[in-house]
Amino acid sequence: MPSKSEHIPRATIQRLAVYVQVLENLIRDNTDVISSEHLARICSVNPSQIRKDLAYFGEFGVRGVGYYVQDLNSSIKKALGVDRTWNCALVGVGNLGRALLRHKVFKQRGFNIVGAFDCDPFKIGEVISGLEVICSRRLSEKVEEMNIEVGIITTPPERAQRAANYLIDAQVKGIICFAPTRITVPESLHVEYVDFFHHFYNVAFNITLSDNLSNS
Structure with a gap:
């Protein structure tokens, strides 16, 4: 049976690359946690779009807290296959x-x-x-x-x-x-x-x- 990740839209992959870029900038700025609204605003998308994109790979974020920047960055990079050289x-x-x-x-x-x-x-x-x-x-x-x-x-x-x-x-x-x-x-x-x-x-x-x- 094909996995869910085999049907990811190309546009989602492109947005995930943007998310990684933004998250790495946040890591350099020593930001540990970010809300979905704040992350969406920086990435120029709406929060529901981020949640939809991330849902292809699992559950992320903590209700009332947001996303742990380092963990989310690592998870997205692993999903994209760029957690290696x-x-x-x-x-x-x-x-x-x-x-x-x-x-x-x-x-x-x-x-x-x-x-x-x-x-x-x-x-x-x-x-x-x-x-x-x-x-x-x-x-x-x-x-x-x-x-x-x-x-x-x-x-x-x-x-x-x-x-x-x-x-x-x-x-x-x-x-x-x-x-x-x-x-x-x-x-x-x-x-x-x-x-x-x-x-x-x-x-x-x-x-x-x-x-x-x-x-x-």
Whole structure:
């Protein structure tokens, strides 16, 4: 019988990630307990939405008290699978790839980029943030050696499928694709696309909508 967690809406997963971010900030501020109303206000949702999202994983909070911040954060991270370290391989050491390699937050969040790969002979052998750039053709060898489970594609769009093919052959379990294109992968392999321009388009649309309403 399928578990309840197999039917969690994508929007709920996205909100849970926001909850973790907020809870970790509260932990840094030495906040031990928070009410559902206060947490909802910080997360820009309503209290019933938080309760509904958390109900997928069990019962949380104490009536009349609220949520214990540390416990709730740990429970959500466990539910999301980020209570452990995920070793990652980055493919495509261009400007974006270099920026991500230098971004310390990935490791702090449990995603440890342990390998950097590229096909450009002028980049192979270069050391960036302590990682030597390795030829992408060696991905299969290195994925097993480094216990890599997640691939990150930061190539130009025309090279993304080739990068994906290397990662597929290396049998990674998931891919995060920053290249502005779509890749073809087996159904069993999980892919997430990151396109910064979606956010620019949303901002542009909402500003335009507001301007049109104010001028009507």
